[in-house]
Amino acid sequence: MGRTSTFLLSAAIAVLVGTMPALAAWQPQKPIEFVATAGPGGGTDNLARAVQNIITKHKLTEQPIVVVNKGGGSGAEGYVYGKASAGDPYKVIFGTSNAWQQPLVSKVAFNYTDLTPIAAMAQDEFLLWVKQDAPYKTAGDYLKAAASGEFKMGGAQSKDTDEVLTRMIEKAGKVKLTYIPFKSGAETAVQLAGGHLDSHVNNPSESLGQWRGGTQRPLCVFSPKRLPQGPKVTATEGWSDVPTCVEQGLDIKQYEQPRTVWLPGKVTPEQAAFYVDLMRKVQATPEWKDYIEKTSQVDTFLTGAEFDKFIKEDLEHVKQVAGEQGWLVK
């Protein structure tokens, strides 16, 4: 009798202790919606689907996850949707830095402060690309040629990351470039391959196939140090062989685009903490490493104060460029 009750007691304690964290922490009780602020097939969409796939495979949450695309208005559709879903912890918004950049330059009905930041999960690098048979071998040659003629620079969207970087290149290299906006990086890459543009500043994954196929090549990467060693892309070169732009005399030390994850505004800290934790668990899986390597991104994890600081700094920077160009909306 005594033994049984001790056993029961300890069992009860064990159960209690076992369930304690679950009682304290918030857990989702119904299906979760991942909102990709991009159309199907784009970088943001791929991230949302990769995360969904990892969570489902490792059963990181009990609840099913559905990915929906709300990419209208260069992603504004998804953010506005997030804003309208204030207080709803079942909508996770996947985006980029345009969450805070877009409200600066166009009259969209949201600001990043309407959302709850969860994390920045990966950084996409930018490179300066030219057509394979272009005469210039370095960024220095490119700038010299650009100073004499009128160069056409292509990019995805208007007054977004690509155009901001283009204006920075103009300033740092003392050249004038004509910026032509297209719908996506993939479209821009094809336009360069066809010789309709002189250069673009695509992310690695957007031009990977084109580089391998010998239609275009990168001159330099906008990063403080060379990219990490990976498998060779062409027969002789890999990402780590691309020099930094600073090395080649184009003085832009760092320019990158974070992939960001948000909840709608007015969710509780416990709810936000659940998703921060979830994303951390995702990042620890081998599938995540695989995704990062395949898309040639840089693995990072910014959350809380660090993420805030990153946003503030980036915002200051973009404000300056946008102010000089007269893009800021009143």
Added chain:
Amino acid sequence: MDNLAELLHGFTIAVTVPHLALMAVGVLLGILVGVLPGLGAPNGVSLLLPLTFGMQPVSAIILLSSMYWGALFGGSVTSILFNIPGEPSSVATTFDGYPMARDGRPTTALATAFGSAAFGALIGVILITFLASWVAQVALAFGPAEYFAVYFLAFASFVGMGGAAPIKTVVALAIGFAIAAIGIDTVSGSVRLTMGVDELVKGVSFVVAVMGLFGIGELLVAVEEEFHARAVSSKIDWREVFRAVGRLPRHGVALLRSAAIGCWMGITPGGPTAASFMSYGIARRFSRRGRHFGTGEVEGIISPETADHAAGTSALLPMLSLGIPGSATAAVMMGGLMIWGLNPGPMLFVDSKDFVWGLIASMYVGNIVAVALVLLTVPVFAALMRIPFVVIAPLIVIICVVGAYSVSNSYLDVVMMLGFGVVGYLFKKLFYPLAPLVLAIVIGDKAEDAFRQSMLISKGSLGIFFANKLVTCLIVGGIALLLLPLVLQLARLWRKPAIDTPAQEKVII
């Protein structure tokens, strides 16, 4: 003949029992999502995508592309039976398909559509097989100016034709352009015409517009004109399916012309929508029975369907070789390619030969499987026409409401869809043509982007549209198509200046 050897190797991959089974499953699922309200090929493919992560890439793409073929066929079913096009590219099929079905010949309409669609797809695959490398080169030659010229050609081939008063065509076009401009503008990055409604920043979805304009608009007209039960007494006759397919070769010229237009628009990045409209427009002008178009003419079904499928098939090539998806469905498949660890782009043909040629071979086999299955379903679908109007009308409303809502889970879309229904009704009553409106909504913003990109490149000079042979030919062709009816009319006036033409064409497309 290297390609032929590769293709034969591809067949050894595609024609295996598990792959044939996958094709049948894919096609059946595709027909289902094509016919069901608000699903459509892009949604169906994205729903199926997670299931393919554990598969071999070849098996996965065979399943998904078979679903795509099935959905394309299924989409024509609702266009023909209920006047509700599921995809932008099947709008032109409604012009003659729906009148023919209403006329008591749904079996003929469906069988004709499926037969010519299969022919178009076949020509598209043959083109891919033998001209793969050439086709990829052609697509590269297209810069913004060439893009604009292609869209201009599509507009010109459609706009210049008779039917409605020219001024009404222009009004319809202008309204369409205005609707296409809603949302964020690619070139300037600013928000346009949202009129204070935050949600409109995403723009107006094509599906929302078309479901209202065609589905609800037609319903309103029907309610007014013939509220009494309008069940069509269509005999379900298996032989009619084969008879309709057997009659296709008689329209050889239309088939070949439409396939050529489709392939051309598929390779050049005009896409299936522009192809089907252009093919219909040209058929209407050059067919001997052109003036009967819009009343249920066989060639009015053959032309858009053949061109649509020829373009849809040949558009897969730029996706594989350049990494630009030609349609929403292709974009989802491309996302799949990356998740399977393949890189769409010029190297795909070198790195993943088995995948590419397995896919191409499966396009031959998959289309045959699809057309066989879909022809079997014709009598079933045709039987839907026997359901009395009082039952079918609420069903159509449900299809349209669910379809509009599921585009992006938004009530605003449902309200807009109903609004477009009223617009569609008014257009019909006032004899304004719907086709130019739809064409402008679908490719209006693309044409605008291309034009403004060209202007940025040329620093505002129109000379860019005559800068090389390719773009000059396209633009001159467009202008010629635009002026042709005017010239013909003037010539007619010159010959018989005094005679009035009292029998105005009643059919407004």
